[in-house]
Amino acid sequence: MGRGFELLELVGRSRNGLKGREIAGMLEIPVSTAFRQLKFLTDHGYLRSSNGVYTLGSALIRLGNEAMRQNPLSRLAHGVLSELAEATSETVHLAELRGDRVVYVDKVEGSRPVRMGSMIGNTSPLHCTGVGKAILAFLPERERRELIEKIELTRFTERTITDRADFTAELDRIRARGYAVDDCEHEPGVFCVAAPVFDSSGAVLGAVSVSGSELYLRGAQEFLKERVRTAAAAISAELR
Amino acid sequence: MGRGFELLELVGRSRNGLKGREIAGMLEIPVSTAFRQLKFLTDHGYLRSSNGVYTLGSALIRLGNEAMRQNPLSRLAHGVLSELAEATSETVHLAELRGDRVVYVDKVEGSRPVRMGSMIGNTSPLHCTGVGKAILAFLPERERRELIEKIELTRFTERTITDRADFTAELDRIRARGYAVDDCEHEPGVFCVAAPVFDSSGAVLGAVSVSGSELYLRGAQEFLKERVRTAAAAISAELR
DNA sequence: TTGTTATTCTCATTATATGAGAATGCATTC
């Protein structure tokens, strides 16, 4: 069944759409099969085509809107995130765990213009992001251990933690003090402070973070940590 | 292949998600089949589940964002639409033809609070909407005839045009004067003025409309018609 | 005209999804 979705993902990754032939080639499937799929997807609005080039279609916009509306966490949290972005002037993220990565489910830009690669719906690794570490640190021990074993500690910057013992120690530290810091471990120059969000049973649901230039944020860590933890607690409190 | 997509659409239509059982029932498929599909879709992020309730997932948010970015028409048109919404204080839509319906690809709310059922990615019938009639009127004769034959002139309000001869005459009128009016033919109390957008070859690509309460808009028809036609022409001009 | 590329069609083949039911896991209740 995944065939159709592979096709969507492939077109989604392309900058300005793909031709039927290219798609068949990249997926290593016969041209006739590719076109049959393309026809189905186009007829249903998941793709659009204009003179031979296929791009993502309007049905995905509709489903995407609806997905945002249905996400219980971001629905409750959005107000708090906006306040946090306002108070800190920096970009605020709300993220959840999906598989062995974090996925951003909401984002509010602050007034300071720092461009980041993040987008709602995108995913990032666990080991080098504030939200990832904040979630991982507060997961039940068994899940946490499994994930630590499973993930690869890929190096992104010179500060990325790539040693499993170091990483376990870092998680212990995060659990002890209640918040996580990403000191340019994922994107050079980008500093984050993140805190976990819990449901009524005390299980970690996601994390909130404030991100921005290391030049501003490293010095403000104490202030940010308070703000982020307060915001995360406020969201947790709404989940009752 | 459509099975997975039917499932997404079903969950998308639900207000707050559905349980596995409900889905199986509504689609009239065995429970085991439903759960197999649900597992696939959940694993890939197209759905999310929390204690037995399935809602649309974050992968759809990502694809939806990307779909908006890839839509060539709305990418170019958005600025013009905002100006039109500003100038008229009413809600502005950009729509395209998809099959035998129109699909809204962009929407800018005006300052006047009129709630409408429209959403980006949603579709409406051709025969009772301003954008639908504006597009249909300027389609090449053969396509236009085929569509007129194909669509059902379903009655939505007492003003909906339900006679095929009347409808053909209405389209001739629209073609002659260059814009379309929906005088509460789809939603009671909602009045629209719409004008077509053309590509460089002169083929109709879509339509722009201004919608709002009949109380304000019917009297302002002359003013609106000028504004909407100017906006549509500006978008057409950008498509070179 | 001829050539090119996009798209649809046909049809035999088989891979893939299906469905019935059992099994597991996890709460809650008696």
Add this chain to the structure above:
DNA sequence: GAATGCATTCTCATATAATGAGAATAACAA
């Protein structure tokens, strides 16, 4: 602690529905 209810996963034989090679059609350019 046995028992019930519910969500979810698993097994496996079966058939449906997707597949792929190639031909046919359509649109367009040189």
